[in-house]
Amino acid sequence: MGEQAVITRLPEPTFKQKIARSKIEISIGIVTVGVFLVYLIGAPQVFTHYQIYYSFMTTIPITGILALALTFVITLGEIDMSFPSVMALGGLTMSTVYSNMSSVDYFGIPPLTLGILAGLGVGILCGLLNSLLIVGFGIPSIVGSIGTQFFFRGLVNVIAAGAGISMLAAQSGPESGVYFALAGKIQVTEGARLPMQFLWFIGLGVLCLVIAKRHRFGLHVSFVGDNKLAAQMMGVNVPRVRITAYVITGLAAAFAGIVSNLEVAYFYPSQGEDIMLPALAAVFIGGTSVLGGRGSVVGTFLGALIMGSLEAGIISLGFDGFWTKVFYGLIIMVSVSVYSFVMKKST
Amino acid sequence: MAEANLQNEAAEAAAKGDAPLLQMVDVCKRFGGVQVLDNVSLEIGSNEIVGLVGDNGAGKSTLIKTITGVHLPTSGDIYYKGEKISIHSVKKSRKLGIETVYQERALADLQTIWQNMFLGREITNKLGFMNIKEEKRQSELMMREHMGFTSKAITVDTEVEFLSGGEKQGIAISRALYFKADLIILDEPTVALSLSETQRVQEFILDIKRRGHSAIYISHSIYLLYPVCDRFIVLDRGRVAGVLDKKDVTQDELQEKMVNLVKTGVLA
Numbered sequence: 164m165g166e167q168a169v170i171t172r173l174p175e176p177t178f179k180q181k182i183a184r185s186k187i188e189i190s191i192g193i194v195t196v197g198v199f200l201v202y203l204i205g206a207p208q209v210f211t212h213y214q215i216y217y218s219f220m221t222t223i224p225i226t227g228i229l230a231l232a233l234t235f236v237i238t239l240g241e242i243d244m245s246f247p248s249v250m251a252l253g254g255l256t257m258s259t260v261y262s263n264m265s266s267v268d269y270f271g272i273p274p275l276t277l278g279i280l281a282g283l284g285v286g287i288l289c290g291l292l293n294s295l296l297i298v299g300f301g302i303p304s305i306v307g308s309i310g311t312q313f314f315f316r317g318l319v320n321v322i323a324a325g326a327g328i329s330m331l332a333a334q335s336g337p338e339s340g341v342y343f344a345l346a347g348k349i350q351v352t353e354g355a356r357l358p359m360q361f362l363w364f365i366g367l368g369v370l371c372l373v374i375a376k377r378h379r380f381g382l383h384v385s386f387v388g389d390n391k392l393a394a395q396m397m398g399v400n401v402p403r404v405r406i407t408a409y410v411i412t413g414l415a416a417a418f419a420g421i422v423s424n425l426e427v428a429y430f431y432p433s434q435g436e437d438i439m440l441p442a443l444a445a446v447f448i449g450g451t452s453v454l455g456g457r458g459s460v461v462g463t464f465l466g467a468l469i470m471g472s473l474e475a476g477i478i479s480l481g482f483d484g485f486w487t488k489v490f491y492g493l494i495i496m497v498s499v500s501v502y503s504f505v506m507k508k509s510t
Numbered sequence: 511m512a513e514a515n516l517q518n519e520a521a522e523a524a525a526k527g528d529a530p531l532l533q534m535v536d537v538c539k540r541f542g543g544v545q546v547l548d549n550v551s552l553e554i555g556s557n558e559i560v561g562l563v564g565d566n567g568a569g570k571s572t573l574i575k576t577i578t579g580v581h582l583p584t585s586g587d588i589y590y591k592g593e594k595i596s597i598h599s600v601k602k603s604r605k606l607g608i609e610t611v612y613q614e615r616a617l618a619d620l621q622t623i624w625q626n627m628f629l630g631r632e633i634t635n636k637l638g639f640m641n642i643k644e645e646k647r648q649s650e651l652m653m654r655e656h657m658g659f660t661s662k663a664i665t666v667d668t669e670v671e672f673l674s675g676g677e678k679q680g681i682a683i684s685r686a687l688y689f690k691a692d693l694i695i696l697d698e699p700t701v702a703l704s705l706s707e708t709q710r711v712q713e714f715i716l717d718i719k720r721r722g723h724s725a726i727y728i729s730h731s732i733y734l735l736y737p738v739c740d741r742f743i744v745l746d747r748g749r750v751a752g753v754l755d756k757k758d759v760t761q762d763e764l765q766e767k768m769v770n771l772v773k774t775g776v777l778a
């Protein structure tokens with residue numbers, strides 16, 4: 164087939180197409196380097212010291228892990244608005260189990276470990292409830308997950324009754340190793356410590372990248388987001404792909420909630436309330452299309468670095484804290500405009 | 511009356527080992543309140559090319575989608591090689607040896623050629639990680655040998671959105687023909703194809719016959735269907751209006767019958 168058509172019509176050469184396929188990653192890479200150069204030049208007194216990077220490595224992974232998981236849902240052409248509440252619910256579950264069961268070993272599992280497993284389990288359940296509404300009942304994802312966002316937050320409020328829960332005791336105790344594995348600090352050199360959550364962020368980032376590029380699931384996510392009907396006709400189990408994406412998001416949100424609890428050794432009921440827009444923004448400035456079919460894990464990773472460093476960066480540059488959101492807004496507007504332009508040209 | 515008889519027949523035929531390749535028994539399909547397939551019963555023999563004809567909206571595409579597992583019949587049974595297909599799905603029909611070129615082409619534009627070629631049947635290890643190198647290699651083979659893509663500008667890494675309509679169809683067709691199947695279904699495969707490309711599809715279909723396989727060929731062009739088909743099944747508003755052997759009808763007669771059917775509502 165197609166001899167005539169091929170000869171009469173010459174599309175772009177391969178190497179150009181190769182660049183075209185990495186355009187997003189290249190763009191966001193340049194932006195990331197640019198942003199950090201601006202920090203370095205504008206506020207060398209801050210950005211030539213390890214302390215600021217340490218603080219980034221402590222905070223960014225929370226937003227970053229959420230954004231990595233959201234990349235799959237958004238590549239599907241859908242959205243999950245409930246993750247901030249799932250974060251809180253996961254953290255609450257872990258903290259509650261831990262503080263109520265300190266004296267008993269359930270199933271031979273010590274309390275912190277049990278709490279973490281319970282928290283992650285609740286995250287999976289949240290993902291399944293989202294799936295039931297969105298995949299099962301066919302409710303648009305934005306509507307369904309706004310519903311569950313309120314519902315999960317409501318549960319947190321009811322159960323916690325406005326009170327926080329301290330996790331301080333877990334830092335020492337017999338399970339300090341578990342605590343360390345999630346939110347500990349590795350002493351790299353005399354003056355430099357490395358937060359464990361940053362290693363998790365990198366590890367999960369690599370895992371997501373491999374899944375997106377090399378695993379059947381990642382491929383199917385792109386196909387479902389691109390052309391759901393075609394995917395179905397070619398034998399992709401579309402509901403299963405969608406459910407898996409929501410469960411991954413629920414699991415990641417609970418995990419982020421747990422890590423963020425352990426980091427500050429405290430659960431508070433409003434946990435996660437301010438993380439929704441930065442996490443979503445990280446995905447969008449990373450070049451994942453809200454229309455579905457095209458996603459970039461590398462983009463999300465870098466997007467999280469930008470979003471997570473912006474506030475500190477802006478303040479170090481001498482701006483008033485009130486300016487933060489103006490810059491958030493600018494970065495988002497500029498990056499999505501660039502992608503829109505870049506993608507149009509390649510079509 | 512028909513159902514019990516046909517079911518018995520199917521069972522008997524299966525027992526004797528001369529069951530038709532595919533048999534549909536009283537298949538109905540509703541979408542909401544609309545009855546799109548109304549007690550469709552038909553057979554496709556082995557090594558037989560069957561032309562499926564009917565007006566727009568007659569239910570041809572819906573019919574083949576119940577065969578391929580895209581749609582589940584509301585009622586009725588489908589037998590393949592004499593065995594009833596119980597839990598149907600696209601995966602299952604492929605495993606049984608049914609390949610399809612859908613009218614909609616079923617390609618995803620933003621994904622590459624090799625990704626589209628192997629969609630739904632990725633070469634993976636046990637954990638589901640793909641052997642991308644092998645998929646690309648085989649896609650390359652399909653492109654160069656089966657589709658005759660000669661241009662170096664289009665590679666397996668090209669996204670489908672960069673292809674012309676004919677090239678896209680080439681992908682959809684060769685994807686169905688590459689994976690050896692006993693029953694190949696082609697729903698309007700030649701729409702928008704150039705004359706020479708259409709001729710190639712015709713040759714592909716004759717080749718299916720030569721290789722001893724079967725096909726269901728859907729087209730509005732009787733002049734394309736007639737030369738390559740052994741038998742014609744006429745579908746009219748969801749019902750089988752008639753089955754015609756090639757030896758009992760000339761191309762012109764078939765054409766005329768189709769026109770009359772639209773005008774009068776009866777196949778005469």
Ligand SMILES: Nc1ncnc2c1ncn2[C@@H]1O[C@H](COP(=O)(O)OP(=O)(O)OP(=O)(O)O)[C@@H](O)[C@H]1O
Pocket residue numbers: 541544546564565566567568569570571572573613
């Ligand atoms: N998924 C669906 N939901 C509701 N109605 C449908 C669906 N698919 C098909 N139909 C309806 O079923 C009828 C038959 O459609 P179908 O596509 O099978 O016809 P066709 O014979 O293939 O027509 P054409 O020659 O135009 O391709 C049409 O009236 C169509 O609107």
Ligand SMILES: [Mg+2]
Pocket residue numbers: 570571572613697
């Ligand atoms: Mg049709």
